Amino acid sequence: MTVRVRFAPSPTGLLHLGGLRTALYNFLFARKHGGRFILRIEDTDTARTVPGSASLLLRMLQDAGIGPDEGYGVGGDHGPYVQSERKELYAAAAARLEQAGLAYRCSYDDAEVERYRKEEEARVGSFVFRRRAAEDLLGGAGRRGGGVIRLDAERALQQLGEAEVEDLVRGRVVIPNDKVDDAILVKSDGLPTYHLASVVDDQNMGISHVIRGEEWLSSAPKHILLHRALGHPPPPFAHLPLLLNPDGGKLSKRHEHGTVESFVRQGFEMKAILSYTASMGFTPSKEIMTVKELIEEFDLSKVHKHGTRVDIGKFSSIQTSVLRGMCQDSEGRRGLWLELGPRLRELVKVSGQPILADRVEDDKYFEEVVKTVVERVERRSEILSQFLYFWTDPDPEALASHTAAEAREQVIAHLENFEQELQKQAERREGGGLDVLIEEARKAAKAAGAKAMSKGAMMKFVRLALTGKDGGPSLTDIFALLGPPVSLRRVSSSLKFLRAPAAPSS
Incomplete structure (x- = not known):
């Protein structure tokens, strides 16, 4: 099979x-x-x-x-695959069921069905539409014309046998016969319901197994009866949990x-x-x-x-792991570049800040950035939304806005010395790493009489000058990617705003 x-x-x-x-x-x-x-x-x-x-x-x-x-x-060979284009098949199936006495026309309106429902619920605590009970309450055989076409569940069960479900997920499922209702197969507008259309299509398309949601389990006996009534053994069912x-x-x-x-x-x-x-x-x-x-x-x-x-x-958690796996894989990083590269070019144009123009088009640089920020992103969009400073200068006022008035002179003194060390390194195009620069700046500031500042505090202010943020990846990695010339420009720009007189408090 x-x-x-x-x-x-x-x-x-x-x-x-x-x-x-x-x-x-x-x-x-x-x-x-x-x-x-x-x-x-x-x-x-x-x-x-x-x-x-x-x-x-x-x-x-x-x-x-x-x-x-x-x-x-x-x-494919079993089309059309849209049910509204298969009406003739359903009409023919409904006619076969009527001719076999396994379906009937019913013209009770909604108000009458609602009355029937309330009567049954009051009498037995539940409601299952059955033709004979409806006729006893609402009127006789004269109401069988027009309207909708319903399954005659009682007659189908008598002629076709009980409809137990051998479910591939749940095992044997028994729904009592008296709970199988006279389901509507064709609505008053001539269109089939799910019950008839799904069975006709499953047969016509040669469906070997029906794997669907648990919400259809209670309808499975009706579908088994319809498969038999239309001349085919029902396929195995598997009803998935909610x-x-x-x-x-x-x-x-x-x-x-x-x-x-x-x-x-x-x-x-x-x-x-x-x-x-x-x-x-x-x-x-x-x-x-x-x-x-x-x-x-x-x-x-x-x-x-x-x-x-x-x-x-x-x-x-799965999302974070998947994205980090992509960021750590060269093919994954390449895919991120192909998607995010155009968006990056749009963002830097409207940033209003100096752009690292050569790096905006540099896929290798992008991949290095991705490797640097991988532990700090959960969505691919965050690579740009949180770390755009790798391609465009941050707001130079960020440092000033994060510096208390009483600490301004201390911060200025240390960053001015850091600026000088950066200048030397940029001119030499060589020199020590970030730790060396910060240590030299701290020493120079102390020698000039500035209030001492811890290495951790100074790194915080350098980070604000370089990125506009007070957190993120390793500052050493950020500095290595940006390089001394870009870092010098950002520190100088931030110092300009820091030296400006603080606005009077209101």
Whole structure:
């Protein structure tokens, strides 16, 4: 048997994190067994369909490296792969079911169905729509024309046998016969519901296994009956556990962590998103996995039965590890340069400060910067948002704004001597490193009668002059990358503002 599995989302907006997991597990199962992964768009709920979202779903799968082998946007021998283009198939299936006495037309309106629901809940504590009970309460056989087409669950169970689910994740699942309802198969507008359309399409497209979310487990008996009624044995089912938000509720698209796009916008790498999504259902051997490694390890027998909460702390930790791995890899750094280089050129143009023009175009310099800041970034965008000072001078007023009035003279004295040492080194184009320069400046300031300053305090003020920030990577590494001429210019510019009279306090 050729394995053929499908991901069949409704185009109702952004890709849900659970949708990505369903797509991923289907993809992994297909690859594991040498099969085909199909993308089918289930758009029969026209009121909720969002134009353009199907294309976005396809692109997201392709960006994640799990694009379909066949289906929407790709083509194949079993198209069309959009349900609104397959209406004739569903109409024919519905007619077959009616002719076999396994489906019937029903014209009860919403108010009547609601009355029936309340009566049943008051009588037995739950509600399952069944034709005979509805007719006893709401009216007889004269109400069977027009309206919608429903499954006759009672007759189907009698003729086709009980619909126990042998689930590949959960084992044997028994849903009592009296809980199987007369589900609507065709709506009053002539469009099929999920129950009929998914079964017809799975048969028509040769789907060998149905891997989908737990929310469809209660509907599996209906689908098993429909497969039998339409002349095919039902495929094996695997129902994946729910994804839960951090407080334990079902994760929805409206939740801040509910969609793949929400994480992409936050700067999460797709490899991190995929690795974490894979772990929300089974336990891989390591935290970060390539798609190839996931294929090797994935097995439906390893999938958890219980729901999994989204753990943002763990997700962020995986993201940080993925990004650091990229920064430490030459190919990864090259990819970062190709993406961030154009953005860098835009940012320096609007910075309003002197630019290190030769370095803006220098990919090797960019890679050295990345290696320097790797331990301090969690998103790739932070390489530029936090460390633009490697390419453009910082605000020269930063030093003055961080220097208390009573310490100004002391700081000026030490930085003036540091400036002089930098000047000598810049002229010689050689000399000691940063530690030597700072020590020489401290000695010279002390000899001139300035109040003593610790090495740590002086490094803080030098950092402010060079970067405009009071924290960051090793100052020695920063100085080595910037070099004496650039460092001299920044120290001189910062001293100019520091020497200016402090504005009177209001």
